[in-house]
Amino acid sequence: MMPDGKASPILNSEISGCIRPIEITEPFSLPNGTCYRDIEEDIRKFNALSLQTTVAGLLHESALFLFRQFGWLTIQEIYLSRNPGKTPELIAKSRCRCGNIVTAPLRMLVDGSLNDCGCTTPLPKQEANKIIVYQSERPIRWTTTVDGIQWFGSRYIWFVTLTVGQRCFVRKYADTAKEALEIRRDAERQYFGRSIIDQYYEIMLAELEELEQIYVRRHPPEVPGISWDKTEKRWIARLWYRGKWILNKSFKTRKEAAKARYEAEVRYLGESTMPERYYV
Numbered sequence: 281m282m283p284d285g286k287a288s289p290i291l292n293s294e295i296s297g298c299i300r301p302i303e304i305t306e307p308f309s310l311p312n313g314t315c316y317r318d319i320e321e322d323i324r325k326f327n328a329l330s331l332q333t334t335v336a337g338l339l340h341e342s343a344l345f346l347f348r349q350f351g352w353l354t355i356q357e358i359y360l361s362r363n364p365g366k367t368p369e370l371i372a373k374s375r376c377r378c379g380n381i382v383t384a385p386l387r388m389l390v391d392g393s394l395n396d397c398g399c400t401t402p403l404p405k406q407e408a409n410k411i412i413v414y415q416s417e418r419p420i421r422w423t424t425t426v427d428g429i430q431w432f433g434s435r436y437i438w439f440v441t442l443t444v445g446q447r448c449f450v451r452k453y454a455d456t457a458k459e460a461l462e463i464r465r466d467a468e469r470q471y472f473g474r475s476i477i478d479q480y481y482e483i484m485l486a487e488l489e490e491l492e493q494i495y496v497r498r499h500p501p502e503v504p505g506i507s508w509d510k511t512e513k514r515w516i517a518r519l520w521y522r523g524k525w526i527l528n529k530s531f532k533t534r535k536e537a538a539k540a541r542y543e544a545e546v547r548y549l550g551e552s553t554m555p556e557r558y559y560v
């Protein structure tokens with residue numbers, strides 16, 4: 281049992297995510313938004329927090345992570361969550377590059393298991409219940425005219441939420457616009473007793489499907505982690521997970537490589553980055 285007000289240290293075996301430690305002392309970002317940082321140093325600093333015995337000391341020391349960038353997430357606030365019966369945990373409130381706001385345990389950002397709000401990579405399944413995604417308040421390219429439905433173009437999927445006040449009742453991905461609309465409609469029916477979607481179903485569906493078609497036409501999907509090896513004349517499929525290559529194999533055809541990547545994502549991430557139909 282962790283003493284009250286302490287942060288539990290991150291073990292090496294827990295380190296995950298696609299993060300390359302490099303020899304720098306200051307974090308910096310590339311123009312494309314990728315952030316490289318000294319992960320070992322971050323973990324040392326995070327673990328040093330566990331020496332703090334008071335809540336005030338803990339919050340004060342955790343300020344060194346404020347306004348830092350972890351993948352696509354920039355930390356804006358850090359606070360202590362003290363749910364009854366549970367170990368107190370430092371929570372980071374961050375803004376994702378896509379505009380969404382995410383709250384998640386600080387340790388998940390530090391150990392690299394969380395790099396974005398779910399708009400670029402699947403959220404870690406086992407800890408998904410600790411992550412809350414709030415839709416961007418400003419109209420950005422990901423939002424749609426249907427309340428609570430977003431298009432994650434970078435993953436070619438739909439994201440559905442139902443948030444009432446501070447509570448999030450639904451937080452689901454959907455492969456198709458139809459599925460997304462139905463998830464939201466059912467959630468509204470369940471929560472409010474009726475849904476505005478019933479009245480405008482056809483119009484809303486047509487609009488969402490059109491958005492997806494336009495996006496896919498302009499940005500043809502590319503299977504991540506596969507490449508052509510010129511020397512060997514073979515296709516390579518890779519997946520980096522929890523600090524190591526769990527898939528690094530060559531195949532005769534592109535199709536086989538894409539299939540291997542899809543299967544590895546489902547097996548290790550719990551779901552694929554894009555709907556299965558795009559792994560071709």
Ligand SMILES: [Zn+2]
Nearest residue numbers: 376378397399
């Ligand atoms: Zn995002």
